[in-house]
Amino acid sequence: MFHYSLVNMGSFSGIFIDVFYSFSFLLVLFVSIFVFGLLSVFYRSGFLYSDYLDDSYVELYWTFIPGLILFFLSVPSFISLYYQDKLSLGVNDNFKVLGNQWYWSFSNSFYFFDCYIHSFGNGLWRLLSVQDSFFLSSNIIYRVLFSSSDVIHSFSIPEFGLKVDCLNGRSSWAYLFPLSPGVYYGQ
Known part of the structure; x- marks a missing residue:
């Protein structure tokens, strides 16, 4: 049986790490399927980028979209980090x-x-x-x-x-x- 998750967690910090792992795994899976599908469509249609030397929209997209993905990955990480810091109070x-x-x-x-x-x-x-x-x-x-x-x-x-x-x-x-x-x- 395929098991893609971590061990059973025994603390809230571990649960945060498990949720972050599952979230990032699904995000990487979605991006991989999207990129593979896009490349397969371009390959089947015979479309090549050899004629284009400059495209500012493509450069904007391949800079903005990975930055947005990194932002979405940083939110659960910061939540976990701040939670671990709040434990020091009690x-x-x-x-x-x-x-x-x-x-x-x-x-x-x-x-x-x-x-x-x-x-x-x-x-x-x-x-x-x-x-x-x-x-x-x-x-x-x-x-x-x-x-x-x-x-x-x-x-x-x-x-x-x-x-x-x-x-x-x-x-x-x-x-x-x-x-x-x-x-x-x-x-």
């Missing part, structure tokens, strides 16, 4: 994620633990299942601070629409608002 809890060479460390004001990947086997997801899971409550806004102890690491949870690079000596942050409890695998 933060309920903080936690830190520290990237190490072979594992991740999670800490909060109450606990600290290291998260190691399980060895392959026993029906577990390869390179995704861990020994100690990090639990988040639903409908609570979290501020997550990211850093690294050695090199650049990339932390992502696709269901939340979250991907942050962890740099040594620098703190990055993001906001999470899980909609429902569940098992969410990071990478």
Whole structure:
């Protein structure tokens, strides 16, 4: 079965990303069908542009229409960006994620633990299942601070629409608002 969508999202930011992906996919599909249909009509009629050297209307159209398409693509992107910024006003809890060479460390004001990947086997997801899971409550806004102890690491949870690079000596942050409890695998 053909599946063109993303994973099931677990946050509003992820839902915005999924809607934006679907919107841009349909827009690109429409433009591709339109251009292919236009080229096939011109090809069948034998019409060639070899006689024309200058046409100001064509130049106006091929400048204005892509600009209009980019404007329509920017609106949902800005809505998602401003929504993620509004989450910072109601933060309920903080936690830190520290990237190490072979594992991740999670800490909060109450606990600290290291998260190691399980060895392959026993029906577990390869390179995704861990020994100690990090639990988040639903409908609570979290501020997550990211850093690294050695090199650049990339932390992502696709269901939340979250991907942050962890740099040594620098703190990055993001906001999470899980909609429902569940098992969410990071990478």
